[in-house]
Amino acid sequence: MRHLNIFASSVRLSCFAVVAVLFVGCGGNGAGSPTAAVEIGGPSGTELAVDQTLHVGNGTGPQTLDPHRAEGVPSSNILRDLFEGLTLEAPDGSVVPGAAESWDISADGLVYTFYLREDAQWSNSDPVTAEDFVFSLRRSVDPATMSHYSSILEPIVNAMAVITGKKSPAELGVEALDALTLVIRLQRPTAYFPGLLTHSTMYPVHRASVEQYGNQFAREGRLIGNGAYTLNEWVVQSHIKLIRNKFYRDDVNTTIDSVYYYPIESQDAELKRFRADELDITEEIPYQQLTWIRENLGDQLVISPYLGSYYFGFNMTREPFQNNPQLRRALSLAIDREIITSRITNAGELPAFGWVPQVANYSPVVPEWAGWSQAERDVEAQRLYAEAGYSADKPLKIELLYNTSANHKRLSVAIASMWKQTLGVETELLNQEWKVFLETRQLKKTTQVFRGGWIGDYNDAFTFSQLMHSANAMNHPGYSSPRYDELIERAAGETNLSTRADILNQAERVLLEDMPIIPVYFYVSKHLVKSWVGGRKPNIMDHHYTKNFYILKH
């Protein structure tokens, strides 16, 4: 059933005739006019395929398509097509107007006034109003909604108070001045707020259908969105099929007619389906086959920096690491990160010497020892190790915990052997299944050294910096430094972008001095993309919108 929309195909066919003769772009159903040379939807001179159906591997299946209750990358990928926030991201990841045509920011950076588009419609042709956003943002923070991710709305006035049940949702700092003007008040200036608005917890939901179906509104046949696509079919564990929303404000510039998202947990299975031309884009690649992929599918392998840090954490609430900064530094220095990124991960990951990856408006801290050779680092590591009171006769014995996975295992084995060789540390490797691992790590009772990874929620250093604040529940090492906390709190309220960056820089220096974590590498996103998929650009958030894609003739 790949050709449901016969009408759309025939329109496109006639459009081809135009393309062939005049050599101009063809941008979707409505763009029959030869003068409409649009950038999105096929640049001039390219010929589009008749069948504009996209097949995307999507990791695991989404738990829900309710944007406020969803979490995780797979659901976000689909929700970006189904809903449109006040802002959205261009193919290169930059934040551009979405449901809001423009916005003003007050001089103190606390009040955002959004001007909504007049022509914006829901997929049932209802207009998208400021009142819809007020309703939606209140719903998102309402504890009764049980959103897993709503705490990301924290910069908005009263958001945390509502989430924790101390205030009613009506007290959230959002207000509709008229049908098309929305005001959002922030507790403090938040430089990354426009980017945050692209997150699914900030998406509008269709009030009437939520009131009719409650939390069950996001199902096939019920879901009404304001995005470029609508939900056509949802077979759990098989696929989700989206088709174009003909009421979408920018439907003329949309090219892909339908998109299938497949839940494929196994990267090997995903690779096979890609090779069999059943998938146009994969979610991941199997690491073990990287060399083969490079040799055989090289031009279809798309690797680019991704907003994430891979690290090992020390349990700072227990001995031997609690009061032993020398030991922590010794273990960090003894790891040869170049070997890890060039021999073990080998997909272009960047060796990490600091905590914050390359993000917007921030220059990451590069500690002095990052410039040393590994031999120099080893010498220093041995000195610190001896200073911490360990030696060949009295070696350190530790346990290293990671969640069960071939990749984490290879990396842990390598690190254990580096520690053994340089310092004589005896490491016992321990792996646990994901959910067990999460619980053990959170309890902090038995762990010593554990694996961790953090993917930023928004393109700003703060999403990384705040993680190590002593009050953060995801501060897995249990790091607690009054100096660090104070810097983070100061940065949170700082309006001046460069002063803020300086403070966060200082905080990162404090963190790297104390070294409650061992940064290992910065992530890259890895996808296989068929050569006929156009309009897709790599970006640091790895966020993509199907509406920007087109399929070339092949």
Added chain:
Amino acid sequence: MLNFMLRRLLSAIPTLFILIALAFMLIRAAPGGPFDSEKQLPVEIEANLRTAYHLDEPLYQQFGRYLANLARGDFGPSFQYRDFSVTELIRSGFPVSLRLGGLAMLLALIVGISAGAYAALRQNSAADYSVMTVMMVGISIPNFVVAPLLILLFAVGLRWLPAGGLGDGEARHLLLPVIALAMPQIAYIARLMRGSMIEVLRSPFIRTARAQGLSMPRIIVQHALKPALLPVISYLGPATAAVITGSVVIEQIFGIPGLGRFFVQGALNRDYTLVMGVVVFYGSLIIVFNFFVDLVYGWLDPRVRL
């Protein structure tokens, strides 16, 4: 006979109860919970979620509630698929698994019986040895090895068939998973069939038939086949169980949305209700099967009824 049926039925009830109780305790005993994820939930939200799913109640109360709901045919809401009930998921997954498993059993029976009979009739010939060697390989290689090899050959290499997914349930999507699932059963049935056929062919009544001058094909079809099939038929029970467990692996490899895949994903995500639902559903199914098998045995052999 009625008395016997009643007794069998009554003994099925405690079996089912023990199954439910064990599964209920075991899945909850596994470390980690349905709401653990990389992103920590605010305490208040987690408390709300626990209340919504009744996880804040004492265990015996949760169990009581589960049994009461189950009696009404309600398996509860899924933890992982937050907008779906487990009943809905089973309703969508079971027909898929049934078709996959049913076709695999059918294929296993047809190919297994023919290959076994063929080998038996040419006992100790080259044909016999080669068939049996292939079957030995079929038993020894687990299906999680066979399946990727089939995909590599027929989907990636030759591009004849899809590499995964169910599509709209067309035959070409089912062919590889059915073969992969049937393979070990084909092998087992073929070996069973060969053995029993050889035995039957040596028995006096076949010799009598031959002495009477009946043609060989007629002897085989009319006289030898039926008694030779008996061990195969009694193997059907264990074979069904094997196909069910096999489909857990096969559905995962081929990305087929059947109950087996729900079971694996449910267990990994600590989706208590989904795992319970699949266990209870398959458990009851097997208990019902056994009940009927017992009935058939009782009808065939009066001694069992005592």
